[in-house]
Amino acid sequence: MMASSDHPYVPSDLQLPGYVPLSFSQSEILVPYIVSSLVVLTTVWVLSGRSPKLSKMDRLRMCWWTFTGLTHIIVEGYFAFVPDFFKKKTPFYLAELWKEYSKGDSRYVGRHSAVVALEGFTAAVEGPACFLAVYAIASSKSYSYILQFAICLGQLYGCVIYFGTAYLEGDNYSVSPFYYWAYYIIANSFWIVIPTLIAIRSWKKIVTPSESAKKTKKKTK
Numbered sequence: 001m002m003a004s005s006d007h008p009y010v011p012s013d014l015q016l017p018g019y020v021p022l023s024f025s026q027s028e029i030l031v032p033y034i035v036s037s038l039v040v041l042t043t044v045w046v047l048s049g050r051s052p053k054l055s056k057m058d059r060l061r062m063c064w065w066t067f068t069g070l071t072h073i074i075v076e077g078y079f080a081f082v083p084d085f086f087k088k089k090t091p092f093y094l095a096e097l098w099k100e101y102s103k104g105d106s107r108y109v110g111r112h113s114a115v116v117a118l119e120g121f122t123a124a125v126e127g128p129a130c131f132l133a134v135y136a137i138a139s140s141k142s143y144s145y146i147l148q149f150a151i152c153l154g155q156l157y158g159c160v161i162y163f164g165t166a167y168l169e170g171d172n173y174s175v176s177p178f179y180y181w182a183y184y185i186i187a188n189s190f191w192i193v194i195p196t197l198i199a200i201r202s203w204k205k206i207v208t209p210s211e212s213a214k215k216t217k218k219k220t221k
Contacts, residue, residue, distance in 0.1 A: 009106040010175050016086060016109060022099050023091035029100045032093070040067055044134075053140065057201075061148070062134050064194055068155075069130030077123035083111060104183025106173045107166070114165045118158055126154050145202040152199035159192050 007019045044066045048059040078094040079085065085095040086102075086109050102109035129151050136144035166173060174180035 007109075008175055009102055009109055010173055011106075014106060014110050018084070018087040019109075020087055020089050022096055024093070024096040024100075026100060029093075029097055033097065037067060040070060048138070051138065054138065058137050061198060062137050064198070065130045065133045065137070065148075065151075068191070069127050069134070072122050072127030072130060076119045077127065079108060080116060080120035080123050083116075101183055101187075103175045104173075104179040104187070105166070106175075112165075114161065118161055122154075122158060126151060126158075129154075145205040149199055149202040149206065152195035152202065155191050155195040156199070159188065162188070 007014065007016050007021075009016075041063045044063045045059055048054050048062050054062075075094065075097065079098050082095070085092075085098055088095045098108055105115075107115045129147065133144070133148050133151060135141070136147055174184055
């Protein structure tokens with residue numbers, strides 16, 4: 001068994017009793033993730049194209065909500081509810097994925113309480129909500145935009161907590177600038193940019209009917 005400090009993460013004195021080194025290479029971890037993500041996006045895009053009532057924007061949003069829903073439930077859910085993932089002696093893809101990602105943010109392998117709580121809530125609440133959003137868009141439900149707006153706010157709030165707590169604690173959790181930018185910044189930026197765009201569009205769709213109603217009332221007076 002490795003010593004508790006015998007690991008590649010920052011800080012070097014991070015205590016990880018029973019830590020088992022990565023068995024998969026970076027490419028063996030990232031390539032399957034990227035390929036499977038593309039398969040999911042392509043499948044949703046093709047299937048949603050069979051419905052003539054769905055616009056391209058609707059279909060794009062369905063792709064996003066499916067992808068992020070699966071990410072929340074499967075990937076983040078595994079991290080949140082399998083606390084000893086870094087001790088797994090038999091290589092398991094999700095455990096390897098999180099050990100690799102922890103090079104960009106060691107709070108994951110170190111089981112930082114704020115990150116665990118955040119990811120647990122995301123997996124249990126936001127994940128299922130994402131699939132409800134897919135259903136709402138496909139079925140043209142009246143609550144579609146309100147639901148999407150709420151999920152986006154949750155994701156953006158999560159990003160504020162995620163980056164804010166790291167900043168307040170010194171933001172020193174990456175083994176190198178490469179992992180800092182590739183994993184910590186760029187990989188997470190999708191959950192800032194896309195939810196922001198969807199939230200803005202959803203808000204416009206929510207307020208437009210009320211504004212139209214006000215204009216109609218003024219004309220009838």
